[in-house]
Amino acid sequence: MKAFVMREIGAVGFMDKPMPKPGPDDAIVRTTKALICTSDSHTVGGGIGQRHNLTLGHEAVGVVHEVGSEVEVFHPGDRVVVGAITPDWGDPAAQAGYGSQSGGPLGGWKFSNTKDGVFAEYFHVNDADANMAKIPDGVPDEMAVYCCDMLSTGFMGAEHGNIPIGGTVAVLAEGPVGLMATAGARLRGAGLVIGVEAVPRRQELARCYGADEIVDFTTEDVVGRIMDLTGGEGVDTAIEALGADVTFQTAVKVTKPGGTISNTGYFGEGEFVRIPRVEWGVGMADKTIATGLCPGGRLRMERLLQILEAGRVDPTLMTTHRFPFDQMERAFEVSDKKLDDVIKPLITFS
Ligand SMILES: NC(=O)c1ccc[n+]([C@@H]2O[C@H](COP(=O)([O-])OP(=O)(O)OC[C@H]3O[C@@H](n4cnc5c(N)ncnc54)[C@H](O)[C@@H]3O)[C@@H](O)[C@H]2O)c1
Numbered sequence: 001m002k003a004f005v006m007r008e009i010g011a012v013g014f015m016d017k018p019m020p021k022p023g024p025d026d027a028i029v030r031t032t033k034a035l036i037c038t039s040d041s042h043t044v045g046g047g048i049g050q051r052h053n054l055t056l057g058h059e060a061v062g063v064v065h066e067v068g069s070e071v072e073v074f075h076p077g078d079r080v081v082v083g084a085i086t087p088d089w090g091d092p093a094a095q096a097g098y099g100s101q102s103g104g105p106l107g108g109w110k111f112s113n114t115k116d117g118v119f120a121e122y123f124h125v126n127d128a129d130a131n132m133a134k135i136p137d138g139v140p141d142e143m144a145v146y147c148c149d150m151l152s153t154g155f156m157g158a159e160h161g162n163i164p165i166g167g168t169v170a171v172l173a174e175g176p177v178g179l180m181a182t183a184g185a186r187l188r189g190a191g192l193v194i195g196v197e198a199v200p201r202r203q204e205l206a207r208c209y210g211a212d213e214i215v216d217f218t219t220e221d222v223v224g225r226i227m228d229l230t231g232g233e234g235v236d237t238a239i240e241a242l243g244a245d246v247t248f249q250t251a252v253k254v255t256k257p258g259g260t261i262s263n264t265g266y267f268g269e270g271e272f273v274r275i276p277r278v279e280w281g282v283g284m285a286d287k288t289i290a291t292g293l294c295p296g297g298r299l300r301m302e303r304l305l306q307i308l309e310a311g312r313v314d315p316t317l318m319t320t321h322r323f324p325f326d327q328m329e330r331a332f333e334v335s336d337k338k339l340d341d342v343i344k345p346l347i348t349f350s
Pocket residue numbers: 037038039042149153172173174175176177178196197198199202217241242243246247263264265266267292293294295
């Protein structure tokens with residue numbers, strides 16, 4: 001079968017690979033739609049170290065092709081969404097409620113990390129009964145594919161933010177993760193959502209997903225403006241959705257005492273993450289810093305699918321580009337270099 005791989009740091013391309021085989025608890029899925037993630041660029045850039053001929057991708061839906069002897073919930077022909085994070089549910093961390101950390105920190109992240117990913121005609125799913133969900137008839141593949149990562153991660157940003165009903169929220173960066181955090185904050189009952197973003201297309205989408213105010217980080221004093229918009233108090237919840245020193249520091253500065261900084265961004269550089277000491281109340285301001293990796297699991301995805309089925313959020317507004325799988329090299333370049341005002345490129349498999 002055909003797969004799109006990271007050949008080594010900085011190099012991608014197609015190669016032929018053998019069809020994967022399921023163990024007793026596993027499934028093989030024939031890919032129908034996939035999305036490229038910013039994390040795929042981090043991986044190819046060396047973010048997780050050297051890899052050779054590793055199939056990329058962790059956001060995909062498809063049709064069950066084959067299941068192992070112990071799989072009970074799914075059968076060949078089922079249309080399924082597969083989490084970007086596929087925990088080992090027998091692991092103590094998963095049993096404690098932290099499936100993404102099963103097998104060690106971030107250990108639930110297997111696709112295009114510790115095993116081949118989903119940018120292939122077929123891919124392998126461990127613990128299939130727990131890591132896939134059937135897609136309802138009313139939800140098209142190109143919508144369901146957002147449940148793998150973007151909806152799950154963005155909503156996690158809002159959930160970890162402990163948003164009070166009617167509370168104030170700042171979302172620092174309105175890429176796809178921030179956009180879904182914005183939608184999540186609205187679903188969680190935020191009274192005021194402030195999006196921080198400079199790209200007009202992303203600013204516009206942030207408003208669509210529920211931002212009341214937009215602050216442009218290229219022309220405005222972000223901290224000052226958020227403090228003004230909250231009557232000098234700061235926000236209940238600041239969601240960091242970039243993974244940068246400036247946004248993390250802003251998040252700590254604009255969060256009021258008792259509030260929560262909910263981090264979703266990936267911090268790929270440097271030895272330390274800096275916390276602004278004074279605005280952190282010299283360590284005593286009751287400001288909580290929450291972190292998390294995209295939650296996986298069938299229950300999680302079934303809930304996300306329900307939100308889509310009920311029409312509460314339409315993530316397909318983020319699909320700016322479409323490519324057939326055989327144009328994956330161009331699709332990756334567009335996503336990687338953020339060409340042509342791209343937000344999410346959707347890949348269709350024949
Ligand atoms: N925690 C997880 O499980 C998880 C999952 C997926 C992605 N991520 C990470 O989330 C982050 C966001 O991913 P994405 O796909 O939305 O990224 P993206 O690159 O598409 O979007 C980032 C946005 O940040 C904006 N930006 C740049 N500088 C800014 C600033 N100073 N203030 C505010 N906004 C600024 C850019 O204009 C852009 O729109 C990445 O670090 C990614 O690796 C984490």
